[in-house]
Amino acid sequence: MTVVASENNELIPTRLVTGWRVCIDNRKLNDATRKDHFPLLFMDQMLERLAGNEFYCFLDGFSGYFQIPIDPQD
Numbered sequence: 561m562t563v564v565a566s567e568n569n570e571l572i573p574t575r576l577v578t579g580w581r582v583c584i585d586n587r588k589l590n591d592a593t594r595k596d597h598f599p600l601l602f603m604d605q606m607l608e609r610l611a612g613n614e615f616y617c618f619l620d621g622f623s624g625y626f627q628i629p630i631d632p633q634d
Contacts, residue, residue, distance in 0.1 A: 561575060562575070562576055610630060614629070614630060614632075615628065615629055615630060
């Protein structure tokens, strides 16, 4: 990452071009895939559900099973 000064003396971060860069247009793929039908909960709702529990466990049908330990002080 290189920082370059603009005409207005604003600092602009830029990347050096060191070779080929691959760009993929995934719009057709995004249109063909199913979207998630379960929105994320609000943070206060999540914290209410986690209060007093030792672990937070959940099953994601695509990624697998997760078990996250919760610190008792939290």
